[in-house]
Amino acid sequence: xxxxxxxxxxxxxxxxxxxxxxxxxxxxxxxxxxxxxxxxxxxxxxxxxxxxxxxxxxxxxxxxxxxxxxxxxxxxxxxxxxxxxxxxxxxxxxxxxxxxxxxxxxxxxxxxxxxxxxxxxxxxxxxxxxxxxxxxxxxxxxxxxxxxxxxxxxxxxxxxxxxxxxxxxxxxxxxxxxxxxxxxxxxxxxxxxxxxxxxxxxxxxxxxxxxxxxxxxxxxxxxxxxxxxxxxxxxxxxxxxxxxxxxxxxxxxxxxxxxxxxxxxxxxxxxxxxxxxxxxxxxxxxxxxxxxxxxxxxxxxxxxxxxxxxxxxxxxxxxxxxxxxxxxxxxxxxxxxxxxxxxxxxxxxxxxxxxxxxxxxxxxxxxxxxxxxxxxxxxxxxxxxxxxxxxxxxxxxxxxxxxxxxxxxxxxxxxxxxxx
Numbered sequence: 001x002x003x004x005x006x007x008x009x010x011x012x013x014x015x016x017x018x019x020x021x022x023x024x025x026x027x028x029x030x031x032x033x034x035x036x037x038x039x040x041x042x043x044x045x046x047x048x049x050x051x052x053x054x055x056x057x058x059x060x061x062x063x064x065x066x067x068x069x070x071x072x073x074x075x076x077x078x079x080x081x082x083x084x085x086x087x088x089x090x091x092x093x094x095x096x097x098x099x100x101x102x103x104x105x106x107x108x109x110x111x112x113x114x115x116x117x118x119x120x121x122x123x124x125x126x127x128x129x130x131x132x133x134x135x136x137x138x139x140x141x142x143x144x145x146x147x148x149x150x151x152x153x154x155x156x157x158x159x160x161x162x163x164x165x166x167x168x169x170x171x172x173x174x175x176x177x178x179x180x181x182x183x184x185x186x187x188x189x190x191x192x193x194x195x196x197x198x199x200x201x202x203x204x205x206x207x208x209x210x211x212x213x214x215x216x217x218x219x220x221x222x223x224x225x226x227x228x229x230x231x232x233x234x235x236x237x238x239x240x241x242x243x244x245x246x247x248x249x250x251x252x253x254x255x256x257x258x259x260x261x262x263x264x265x266x267x268x269x270x271x272x273x274x275x276x277x278x279x280x281x282x283x284x285x286x287x288x289x290x291x292x293x294x295x296x297x298x299x300x301x302x303x304x305x306x307x308x309x310x311x312x313x314x315x316x317x318x319x320x321x322x323x324x325x326x327x328x329x330x331x332x333x334x335x336x337x338x339x340x341x342x343x344x345x346x347x348x349x350x351x352x353x354x355x356x357x358x359x360x361x362x363x364x365x366x367x368x369x370x371x372x373x374x375x376x377x378x379x380x381x382x383x384x385x386x387x388x389x390x391x392x393x394x395x396x397x398x399x400x401x402x403x404x405x406x407x408x409x410x411x412x413x414x415x416x417x418x419x420x
Contacts, residue, residue, distance in 0.1 A: 004150065005150075005152070005402045007152055007153055007156070007407070008150055008151060008152050008402065009150075009151055010148045010149070010150055010151075011148065011149050011151060012145050012146075012147070012148060012149070013104060013116070013144060013145055013147065013149060014145055016104075016106060016107060016110065016111035016116060016149060016151065017104050017105050017106040017107045017110075017111050017113075017116070018103075018104070018105045018107075019102060019103070019104050019141070019144070019145070020102070020103055021081075021099040021101070021102050021103070021141060022069070022070065022072075022096070022097035022098050022099050022100070022101045022102070022103060023068070023069045023070045023096075023098070023099060024068065024069055024098035024099055025068040025069070026065075026068040029098065033062075033064055034061055034062065034064055034065035034068070035059055035060060035061060035062065035065060036060060036062050037060050037061050037062025037063060037065060037066070038060060038062075039060055039061040039062070039065065039066050039071065039094075039095070039096055040057040040060055040061075040093055040094070040095040040096065041057060041059045041060055041061045041065065041069075041095070041096050041097065042054060042057055042078060042091070042095045042096065042097040042101065043057075043058070043059065043097070043098070043100075043101075044080040044082065044083040044084045044087065044100055044101060045058075045083075045084065045252075046058065046089075047078045047079075047080050047084065047087045047088065047089045047101065048080065048084040048087040048257070049252065049257060050089035051089070051168050051171050051172060051175070052089065052090060052114070052117070052165060052168035052169075052171075052172065053089060053090050053091075053092045053168075053172065054078060054089045054090065054091050054092060054093070054095070055092040055093055057095065061096050065096070066096060069096040069097075069098075070096060071094050071095070071096055072091060072094065072095055072096070072097065072103050073091070073094055073105075074090075074091050074092055074093060074094065075090060075091065075105070075106075075113055076090070076091045076103045076104065076105055076113075077089075077090050077091075077103070077104040077105075077106070077113050077116060077117050078090070078091060078097060078101050078102075078103060079101065079102040079103075079104060079120065079144070080100065080101055080102075080139075081100060081101065081102055081131075081138060081139040081140065081141070081144065082100035082137070082138050082139070083100060085124075085127060085128045085131045085137055085138075085139050086120060086123075086124040086127035086128055086131075086139060087124075088117045088120050088121065089117070090113055090114065090117060102141060102144060104116060109154055110154055111151070111154070111157065112154065112157040112158050112161045114161035114164070114165050115151070115157035115158070115160055115161040115400075116149070118160070118161065118164050118396060118399075118400055119149055119151075119400050121396060122396060122397050122400050122401075123147060126147070127139055127143075127144070127147070130143055130146075131143065150401075150402075152402060152407065153407070155407075156406060156407045159406045159407070159409060159411045160399045160400065160406055162411055163395070163399060163406065163411075164392055164395065164396060164399060167388050167389075167391065167392035167395075168392070170384075170385075170388055171385045171388050171389065174381045174382075174384055174385045174388075175385065177381055178378050178381050178382065181374045181375075181377055181378045181381075182254065182378065184374055185319075185323070185371050185374045185375070186323065188367065188370060188371065189320075189323040189367070189371075192359075192363070192367060193320075193323075193324075193357065193359065193367075194327075196214075196215055198215075198359070198363055199363070199366065201215070204216055204217070210355065211355060211357055214357060215359075217360050218357060218358065218359050218360065219357075219358045220355050220356070220357055220358070221355070221356050221358050222352065222353055222354070222355065222356070223311070223351055223352055223353070223354045223355075223356050224352035224353070225315075226313070226314060226315045226316050226321070226356060226358060227311050227312055227313050227314050227315075227316075227321060228311070228312040228314060229309055229310070229311055229312075229348050229351045229352050230273065230309060230310055230348050231310075231312060232273070232274040232275075232276070232310065232312075233272045233273055233274065233306075234271075234272050234274060234303065239264045240264055240301045241263060241264060242261065242262070242263055242264065242301065243261075243262060243263075243264050243267060243271065243301045243302070243303045244259045244260070244261050244298075244299040244300065244301060244302045244303065245259065245260045245261075245262055245267050245268075245271050245303050245304070245305075246258075246259055246260075246281070246302070246303070246304040246305065246308075247260075247268065247270075247304075247305045247307075248283055248285065248291065248305055248307045248308070251281065251283060251291045251292070251293050251308075252291060253289075253290040253291070253292070254290075254292065254293060254294075254326070255293055256293050259299060259302070261299075267303070268305070270305045270306045270307060271303045271304075271305060271306075272303070272305075272306045273303060273304045273305065273306055273308055273310045274301075274302070274303060274310075275295045275298060275302050275303070275304055275310055276295065276298065276312070277295060277296060277297055277298060278294075278295065278296075278312070278313060278318035279294075279295045279310050279311065279312050279318075280292065280293075280294055280295070280310070280311040280312075280313075280318070280321065280322050280325055281293050281295065281304050281308040281309070281310055281311075282308060282309045282311065282325065282334075282351070283307060283308055284307055284308065284309055284345050284346050284347065285307055285343050285344070285345045286338070286343065286344055286345070287331060287334035287335050287338055287344075287345075287346055288331065288335045288338075288344075290326070290331055292325070292326055294318070294322045294375075296375060296378075296379045296382075297379055309346075309348060309351050311325065311351065316358060316364055317364055317365075317367070317368035317371075317372075319367065319368045319371040319372055319375065320359075320364055320367055320368065320371075321356075323371075324356055324357070330354065333354055334346050334350065334351075337350045
């Protein structure tokens with residue numbers, strides 16, 4: 001048993017605050033009649049994709065959805081107990097969530113919600129280990145309450161949380177700036193190549209094409225003519241010892257959430273696709289989920305699952321191709337061509353035979369000059385956030401365990417029980 005430090009105590013989660021599972025009584029849970037209203041509905045994936053706070057969501061409940069659920073207040077800690085085990089994030093908004101998420105509300109003056117969140121981060125692996133099941137991993141409420149939390153005084157909890165949350169605040173700010181850069185790039189693309197208000201458009205006439213009315217001098221080409229699709233795959237005898245691997249579940253719209261550094265011999269059999277700077281990866285399964293990402297300055301030996309199509313720009317800039325291959329029209333094209341009832345999927349030929357609008361080289365070069373600068377700024381911010389995460393993760397166990405003592409540090413914190 002771990003020896004308690006002076007002033008520290010051992011408590012269960014329900015001794016630090018109120019603990020309860022989310023509610024989603026209606027069956028089936030995906031009944032469309034529950035959704036489309038004004039009440040944010042948080043799911044396990046939303047918790048996993050958040051850093052410290054949750055303010056984004058992909059679905060909402062309507063009044064009927066709310067009636068069979070519960071609205072939780074800001075400062076509630078969300079803890080996933082199914083699908084993604086022991087992921088945590090704090091609500092910044094009023095929101096509902098299902099019973100695959102546990103809500104924790106800290107006792108005022110006794111527990112700091114951010115401290116509890118960070119504490120769970122340090123024991124996540126232990127929670128995942130006791131959750132393993134024969135059919136599906138699950139962390140029950142009873143199992144969750146088996147864990148003892150070694151906690152210092154409330155004031156020291158706040159100091160520890162203050163130090164760690166400063167890193168997360170910087171990461172959140174970088175994330176916001178990245179979103180602004182991505183939005184700027186998208187707006188330029190739409191202005192020039194969707195609305196056709198590109199530099200000099202006043203002097204260009206529109207002509208008919210298989211893609212509709214387009215500016216004179218522009219062309220419609222098959223993707224296979226301007227880009228390679230799945231050209232680089234590992235061959236027997238060429239496998240590196242160590243790889244950085246990306247699987248299907250690790251990619252959400254426009255980003256890679258996780259890269260696993262593993263020995264190639266331990267990699268899944270589907271680890272085959274080699275990716276390089278400027279490549280675009282697109283999940284071939286359920287394209288309507290928009291699981292794609294642009295690869296910028298990749299880690300060494302970055303390999304993705306064969307469940308991805310890897311598209312390499314050749315005669316046009318990757319900055320243009322990426323935006324073209326992530327429009328709603330292109331997603332619709334893939335979705336319409338997907339076959340299979342349970343897991344609709346597209347194949348390599350579906351990508352190769354897609355029609356792509358190709359503007360003149362001069363205009364593409366101007367676009368690339370603007371967008372590549374935005375992408376470079378984005379990559380720098382991603383690097384900074386990664387370094388912040390590494391530093392935070394190094395400090396995390398030392399602060400949470402009391403190995404680094406902050407009780408005597410002169411840290412001025414707002415005189416509030418919970419900081420938002």
